[in-house]
Amino acid sequence: MSIEKFGGIFTPTCDICGEELDGGFDFYDAVQAKKTAGWKSRKTNGEWEDVCVTCQEDE
Numbered sequence: 001m002s003i004e005k006f007g008g009i010f011t012p013t014c015d016i017c018g019e020e021l022d023g024g025f026d027f028y029d030a031v032q033a034k035k036t037a038g039w040k041s042r043k044t045n046g047e048w049e050d051v052c053v054t055c056q057e058d059e
C-alpha cells in the first residue's frame with residue numbers, strides 16, 4: 001500500500017502518476033481519504049498499488 005509517511009503525516013500516493021492526496025492524516029484516515037476520493041487499491045505482482053481516479057479512467 002502506497003501511503004508514504006513524511007514527518008508524521010501519511011500521504012496517499014498514486015502508484016501510476018504520483019498524484020498525492022492531502023496529508024495530515026493518521027494511517028486510518030489516509031485509507032478513508034483514498035476511498036472517499038474514489039481511489040482503488042489492487043495487488044499487482046504481490047505489491048499493493050494505489051490508483052487514482054484519473055489513472056483508472058485511462059486504463
Ligand SMILES: [Zn+2]
Pocket residue numbers: 014015016017018019051052053054055
Ligand atoms: Zn494516478
